[in-house]
Each structure stands twice: as structure tokens, then as C-alpha cells.
Amino acid sequence: MNKQTKTVHTKSALPDAYGALNMPVYHSAAFGFPNAKSMADAFAGRTDSPTYSRVSNPTVTFFEKRVKELSGAQNVFAFNSGMAAICCTMMALTASGKNIVTSAHLFGNTVSLLKNTLGRFGVETRFVDLLDIEAVANAIDENTACVFLEIITNPQLEVVDLQCLSTVAHQKNVPLVADTTIIPFTQFCACDFGVDIEVVSSTKYISGGATSLGGLVIDYGHFPQLYRSLKFELLYNIGSYMTPQVAFMQTNGIETLDLRYRIQAGNALALAKKLTQVPEVKRVNYNGLSDNKYHDVATRQFGGTYGAMFTIDLEDKQKCFDLIDNLRLIHRATNLFDSKSLAIHPASTIFAAFAGSQRRAMDVRDTTIRFSIGMESVDDLFDDIIQAIRK
Numbered sequence: 001m002n003k004q005t006k007t008v009h010t011k012s013a014l015p016d017a018y019g020a021l022n023m024p025v026y027h028s029a030a031f032g033f034p035n036a037k038s039m040a041d042a043f044a045g046r047t048d049s050p051t052y053s054r055v056s057n058p059t060v061t062f063f064e065k066r067v068k069e070l071s072g073a074q075n076v077f078a079f080n081s082g083m084a085a086i087c088c089t090m091m092a093l094t095a096s097g098k099n100i101v102t103s104a105h106l107f108g109n110t111v112s113l114l115k116n117t118l119g120r121f122g123v124e125t126r127f128v129d130l131l132d133i134e135a136v137a138n139a140i141d142e143n144t145a146c147v148f149l150e151i152i153t154n155p156q157l158e159v160v161d162l163q164c165l166s167t168v169a170h171q172k173n174v175p176l177v178a179d180t181t182i183i184p185f186t187q188f189c190a191c192d193f194g195v196d197i198e199v200v201s202s203t204k205y206i207s208g209g210a211t212s213l214g215g216l217v218i219d220y221g222h223f224p225q226l227y228r229s230l231k232f233e234l235l236y237n238i239g240s241y242m243t244p245q246v247a248f249m250q251t252n253g254i255e256t257l258d259l260r261y262r263i264q265a266g267n268a269l270a271l272a273k274k275l276t277q278v279p280e281v282k283r284v285n286y287n288g289l290s291d292n293k294y295h296d297v298a299t300r301q302f303g304g305t306y307g308a309m310f311t312i313d314l315e316d317k318q319k320c321f322d323l324i325d326n327l328r329l330i331h332r333a334t335n336l337f338d339s340k341s342l343a344i345h346p347a348s349t350i351f352a353a354f355a356g357s358q359r360r361a362m363d364v365r366d367t368t369i370r371f372s373i374g375m376e377s378v379d380d381l382f383d384d385i386i387q388a389i390r391k
């Protein structure tokens with residue numbers, strides 16, 4: 001079946017009592033069994049019958065199945081936020097004395113999770129320049145649990161050649177874990193480029209109009225420790241499984257994911273191009289522009305689309321604040337890939353907790369505004385930015 005057909009025709013494991021065409025929301029903490037034997041089988045993982053919604057729920061399982069069919073993964077786990085998915089993945093792969101090799105150019109909370117939270121439990125994080133393959137090879141040793149990266153860093157928009165990176169990781173039998181939030185799995189098959197495990201904030205493109213928080217672990221089955229640990233230990237012990245209401249919303253979100261992504265990525269490209277012509281805009285950073293440093297590698301990996309986020313630089317911080325204050329249509333908000341366009345000044349918000357010197361090391365500039373582009377008309381978005389700059 002074609003992907004677009006699969007997207008709307010996922011079959012549930014059991015026929016619905018009323019023939020419901022949408023997977024119902026099974027709003028129940030626990031599930032009953034006909035006898036002791038079937039209960040024992042379910043608890044041992046010999047059957048898929050749901051037991052308790054901290055670890056399994058039919059509505060969430062259906063959402064996971066839809067992601068599994070579309071990504072081609074072996075296992076999919078849904079969590080109640082992107083951070084929960086990242087945290088549980090790292091807890092499954094690491095232990096005290098192990099290390100993670102990654103870049104300092106990561107989502108801020110992920111940096112803090114690795115450095116502060118996991119650091120307290122004896123996991124070391126080695127921040128290297130992932131664009132420097134030799135530095136990566138040197139950082140990996142026998143205690144390396146994984147190499148972790150974001151496929152397009154935020155807000156720097158750097159793109160690593162995944163094939164090169166995975167070759168280095170696999171030479172040392174280390175899994176390559178990628179946060180693929182920024183390009184959805186309907187557009188880009190990470191496994192084809194050597195990624196072993198994907199983590200995704202489904203809060204973003206997948207939720208469908210920013211309805212709900214969610215996270216996914218998409219596991220291609222190359223490192224079985226991940227499945228065992230998530231399925232039989234962490235889901236039970238951590239309690240951050242997706243809730244059925246959210247799974248319902250995000251299951252429906254996936255039905256329009258590819259459509260929304262194409263419109264939003266197309267809008268981002270058109271708008272970024274128009275903004276390069278505006279004299280007040282000193283720089284437009286978007287992988288879709290042909291003079292962007294990462295244009296070729298991004299084109300090769302992401303099938304000619306570049307996501308729906310870009311940044312612009314103005315002369316100074318005050319001009320950034322003025323532009324943001326003067327916006328009439330574009331919302332002043334964090335988050336990414338809502339159907340509505342959003343603007344934020346990363347240095348004073350998402351990265352405000354970092355010292356100025358740390359921000360400079362991460363290339364998070366005071367002169368940068370980040371835009372997440374929605375489904376509006378490009379002309380309306382452009383007019384809004386221009387009136388905001390010139391007011």
C-alpha cells in the first residue's frame with residue numbers, strides 16, 4: 001500500500017463492537033481478563049492484551065501501530081512528551097560509568113537532561129563538534145552508550161551527514177540516536193541513512209495544530225536492549241506513557257501530517273527567499289536556500305524539503321524585539337510547526353538560562369529571530385513581517 005493510503009487505513013488489532021471508523025478513546029486505567037491464564041500471559045508479554053494504562057492502552061497502541069506502519073520501524077513507543085521519549089531512551093541505553101557522544105547544539109532541555117540530570121546519575125556527556133567526524137571517532141570509547149544528534153540543529157540549522165556519522169558509530173558497535181522532530185518520518189526515512197533509533201517530539205508536526213504534548217521512540221530493532229528496557233522496565237517504572245486522549249488527537253493528526261508538512265515547508269521556502277531581498281534583514285538562515293552551507297547535504301537527506309523553521313538576523317537585539325512586538329498576524333510563542341506561524345527570540349527565552357559565553361559557544365545570537373511557518377498565505381506572512389520591521 002502507498003504511504004498516503006496507509007496513513008488513513010491503519011487496522012486495529014480487534015474489530016470494534018460498533019464498527020467505529022475512528023479508534024475510540026479507551027478511557028480506562030485497567031482492563032479485565034476472562035481467566036487467570038490469559039492474565040498471566042499478558043503480564044509476561046506473551047500476548048498484546050492491555051493490562052494497565054501506564055504500560056499499555058488500545059488507543060495508544062493504535063497510534064504506535066500507525067507510526068510503525070509509516071516509518072517501517074520494528075517497535076514504536078509513545079510517551080507523554082518529547083522530553084519523556086528522549087529521557088527514557090537515554091535511561092534504556094546508558095548506566096553509571098557510560099558516556100554519550102553528542103553536540104552542544106541541541107534543544108536546551110536535552111542539553112540539561114544529559115549534562116545535569118543524567119550527569120547526577122554518573123552518565124558522562126561528551127560534547128563534540130559532530131560535523132568533525134574525526135573528533136567523533138576520537139570521543140567514542142568502550143563505554144560509549146550512543147551517539148546522539150538532532151538532524152537539523154535549532155536554532156543554528158546545522159545538518160550532519162548521517163551516513164558518515166553512522167559509519168563511525170557502527171564501526172564501534174554504538175547506536176546512532178537521532179532527534180528527527182524537525183523533518184517528519186513521512187518525508188524522511190532516517191533508517192536509510194544509518195539511524196538506529198529516532199526520538200521525536202510529536203507535539204510538533206504530528207499533533208496536528210499543536211493540540212497536545214507527545215513523544216515517540218521509533219526503534220529499528222538493531223540494538224535489542226532498547227526494546228527490552230523500555231517495554232519491560234521503564235514503561236512500568238517511570239510512568240510517562242502517552243494518554244489515550246492524546247493518542248486519539250495525534251492519530252488524527254497523522255492523517256493530515258504529510259499534507260500539512262508540504263504546505264508549511266513550501267511556505268517556509270517561499271518566505272525565506274522573499275526575506276533575502278529585504279535590506280533590513282542581514283541574514284536568512286534556511287537549509288532550503290541554495291547558498292546555505294548545508295543545502296546539499298540537506299537536499300540529499302530530506303528529499304528536497306527543509307522543514308518549516310528558519311531564522312533571520314537583524315542589526316541588533318532591540319530591532320529583533322521591535323519586530324516581534326509589532327507583529328500582528330504571527331504569534332509571539334515558543335513551539336514549532338503549529339498550523340499558525342510563530343516567532344521567538346531564542347537568546348532571551350529558550351536559551352536565557354545559559355550564560356552569554358555559553359550562548360556564544362552554541363552560536364545562539366542576540367540578533368536572531370526564529371520563525372516557525374504555518375499554513376497561512378505567504379503574502380500575508382511577508383506583509384506582516386515587513387510592516388513589523390518598518391513600523
Ligand SMILES: *Cc1c(COP(=O)(O)O)cnc(C)c1O
Binds near residue numbers: 182203
Ligand atoms: C520540542 C522539542 C523537544 C521536546 O519535546 P516536548 O514534546 O516539548 O517535550 C525535543 N527536541 C526537539 C528538536 C524539539 O523541537
